[in-house]
Amino acid sequence: MAQLSQHKTTKKIGVLNLQGAVSEHLNALNHLVNVQAIAVKDAAQLANLAGLVIPGGESTAISRLIKQNNLAPAIKQMAQQGKGIFGTCAGLVLCGSSTPEHEVEQLQLIDISVERNGFGRQINSFETALDISAIGKQIPAIFIRAPYIIQAGDQVKQLAFIDNHGVMAQQANVLVCSFHPELTPDNRIIQYFVDCCCG
Numbered sequence: 091m092a093q094l095s096q097h098k099t100t101k102k103i104g105v106l107n108l109q110g111a112v113s114e115h116l117n118a119l120n121h122l123v124n125v126q127a128i129a130v131k132d133a134a135q136l137a138n139l140a141g142l143v144i145p146g147g148e149s150t151a152i153s154r155l156i157k158q159n160n161l162a163p164a165i166k167q168m169a170q171q172g173k174g175i176f177g178t179c180a181g182l183v184l185c186g187s188s189t190p191e192h193e194v195e196q197l198q199l200i201d202i203s204v205e206r207n208g209f210g211r212q213i214n215s216f217e218t219a220l221d222i223s224a225i226g227k228q229i230p231a232i233f234i235r236a237p238y239i240i241q242a243g244d245q246v247k248q249l250a251f252i253d254n255h256g257v258m259a260q261q262a263n264v265l266v267c268s269f270h271p272e273l274t275p276d277n278r279i280i281q282y283f284v285d286c287c288c289g
């Protein structure tokens with residue numbers, strides 16, 4: 091068995107290092123076997139990754155920085171090439187296709203319409219446990235000024251709901267969730283994402 095796992099190639103997963111929960115995602119990814127997590131902030135670094143995490147933080151700020159650094163074309167290219175993309179919280183907003191307020195320039199990687207701060211402000215932050223059939227039961231989920239999915243296109247599989255609001259979804263190689271899996275010791279969701287990353 092040990093020999094088998096040594097032969098498995100290490101997957102290089104980037105964490106977009108512009109603003110937000112970058113070090114938390116790096117830690118969570120580096121706890122997994124056969125993963126090398128790296129903080130990335132320029133387009134050239136994106137080219138040799140198997141996947142990219144767009145972390146939680148402030149979607150307006152991250153969107154501005156994506157624009158300043160001209161990163162949108164390289165991120166979109168990764169998605170088109172079938173590389174894994176995982177947007178958490180603010181990252182979900184950024185990966186989405188529309189928002190009612192148009193405050194954020196979205197990357198349109200997944201066909202969802204998103205309500206920013208849908209679950210309220212900082213004071214309305216909460217923790218719960220989710221059963222996600224593709225992944226497992228009673229997965230802890232921390233929501234901080236979290237968005238939710240208002241509407242999803244036919245190609246999108248919605249994986250979890252709270253009060254009928256979509257909080258996790260996948261369209262092929264693009265995965266998004268409203269909450270922060272990197273802030274809990276339960277690594278099942280992060281592992282699920284890594285398993286979706288090819289190469």
Ligand code: GLN
Pocket residue numbers: 145146147148149150178179180181183206207234235236237
């Ligand atoms: N409400 C924030 C936004 O829309 C997201 C909060 C978070 O990532 N924890 O940017």
